Amino acid sequence: xxxxxxxxxxxxxxxxxxxxxxRGRLPEATLVRVGMGPDKARSASAGLEPxxxxxxxxxxxxxxxxxxxxxxxxxxxEVRGPDGSVVxxxxxxxxxxxxxxxxxxxxxxxVASAERIVRGEERTALAETGAIAVDMESFWAVQAAGDRxxxxxxxxxxxxxxxxxANVSTVTGGVAAYRTLRRAAPALAGWARAAGPRTVLxxxxxxxxxxVDRAIEIVERALDRYGPPVYVRKQIVHNVHxxxxxxxxxxxxxxxxxxxxxxxxxVFSAHGVSPQVRAEAGSRALKVIDATxxxxxxxxxxxxxxxxxxxxxxxxxxxxxxxxEGTTGEAPxxxxxxxxxxxxxxxxxxxxxxxxxxxxxxxxxxxxxxVITRLRERFPKLTGPGSDDICYATTNRQDAVxxxxxxxxxxxxxxxxxxxxxxxxxxxxEREDCRAKLIDDETQIDPAxxxxxxxxxxxxxxxxxxxxxxxVVGALxxxxxxxxxxxxxxxxxxxFTLPLELR
Ligand code: SF4
Numbered sequence: 001x002x003x004x005x006x007x008x009x010x011x012x013x014x015x016x017x018x019x020x021x022x023r024g025r026l027p028e029a030t031l032v033r034v035g036m037g038p039d040k041a042r043s044a045s046a047g048l049e050p051x052x053x054x055x056x057x058x059x060x061x062x063x064x065x066x067x068x069x070x071x072x073x074x075x076x077x078e079v080r081g082p083d084g085s086v087v088x089x090x091x092x093x094x095x096x097x098x099x100x101x102x103x104x105x106x107x108x109x110x111v112a113s114a115e116r117i118v119r120g121e122e123r124t125a126l127a128e129t130g131a132i133a134v135d136m137e138s139f140w141a142v143q144a145a146g147d148r149x150x151x152x153x154x155x156x157x158x159x160x161x162x163x164x165x166a167n168v169s170t171v172t173g174g175v176a177a178y179r180t181l182r183r184a185a186p187a188l189a190g191w192a193r194a195a196g197p198r199t200v201l202x203x204x205x206x207x208x209x210x211x212v213d214r215a216i217e218i219v220e221r222a223l224d225r226y227g228p229p230v231y232v233r234k235q236i237v238h239n240v241h242x243x244x245x246x247x248x249x250x251x252x253x254x255x256x257x258x259x260x261x262x263x264x265x266x267v268f269s270a271h272g273v274s275p276q277v278r279a280e281a282g283s284r285a286l287k288v289i290d291a292t293x294x295x296x297x298x299x300x301x302x303x304x305x306x307x308x309x310x311x312x313x314x315x316x317x318x319x320x321x322x323x324x325e326g327t328t329g330e331a332p333x334x335x336x337x338x339x340x341x342x343x344x345x346x347x348x349x350x351x352x353x354x355x356x357x358x359x360x361x362x363x364x365x366x367x368x369x370x371v372i373t374r375l376r377e378r379f380p381k382l383t384g385p386g387s388d389d390i391c392y393a394t395t396n397r398q399d400a401v402x403x404x405x406x407x408x409x410x411x412x413x414x415x416x417x418x419x420x421x422x423x424x425x426x427x428x429x430e431r432e433d434c435r436a437k438l439i440d441d442e443t444q445i446d447p448a449x450x451x452x453x454x455x456x457x458x459x460x461x462x463x464x465x466x467x468x469x470x471x472v473v474g475a476l477x478x479x480x481x482x483x484x485x486x487x488x489x490x491x492x493x494x495x496f497t498l499p500l501e502l503r
Contacts, residue, residue, distance in 0.1 A: 071176030090478025092442030204488030209393030211293030274329020415461030422461025
């Protein structure tokens, strides 16, 4: 991607002190001193030089939301005017750029622009709208940006507890804000370098599978039926956004049954539990609703069947994963866990004639085939489940990634760190020579990944909501025009029924 002077970053800076903080720190950008307040911001915006280059507003702000301190950075997801109008911003990747240069106290959310300094009750009322910070220029400054990528980076100089005034905290807040703004400048340059037109390929299928859909619906219906709190043992599915959303609605996530009050409504997660956990729940008289995915339950049934038949069971999976712990608990004496083919030699098997294998449902299809082939070389009479344990959703999402990897410069896999099936999607793409990154949301898209990238594939693990896909595509679209193509390799229609008590 060639950058011309027309593509140059323009940074609109309201105050002289903010301008001083950025001076010399953005050699690739045009710094424009705007002046304070709506009128000056409006006329600076009208005076924007024509071109396609990104536009950023940088300066200080007042915090609105609790927990945001002087010296913290606020990146706008959107800016709101006093009349309720909204200008969307492409701030997500800027958050990642700030974190990459070591600025960790970054808050991402709506920024409100006010016509005058707001204090006291007025400030509280603005906070109640959901805005996390307030300034007096951003909304008007970006008015004339049109289709150009827009970012708003503000550093907090005062908070509701320490409002602006002639006091010491105003000075210390201003100094902290000045220093952080100066440090933050390279992130703006990095963000601007990611701007440009792109093609976005949407891999299909992606996002929620039938088991995850069912598990989330179980918690939602339990909350409706029994009211909060509803306890959930472990994360209902491995996704930080899903968990936070359910927490806001009254779900309480705990690590162990012993953390749940006796008799409480309790949901077991989609990954399944061992018989021991069920027994503990019984002894605490918990009202249990089981959200174990039926495809995990199938593996549990196979484990019991092979163990009853006197088989040594080799379980292929990841040590410590909840699904593996649950399956192992069905027949702890009979099961040995291996994570890769390299571990086959250390298996301790007395009777090589009676060996069976099972697998975690979310492994990489190709890797498992290799492990089973090597297991069969050591145990020619190896037996296994009637049909593969790797579930349809895992297989389909990996197939879609494989189909698109070779025409993509970058693969963005939406999913949380602890999501096994999302991690496998990254590995599958990498095996096809495609650079792939796991992200929780748009604030983890490092703009450096996008430099020179023309085609990005976006997919999502089985536990990541489709709304995050929309946010990621929106963030890419905020960096320049995007052509979005849906590429679905197979349609999915499977649904699982809910437990009787919640239908
Ligand atoms: Fe069930 Fe597969 Fe989804 Fe896991 S990934 S919840 S096994 S459908």
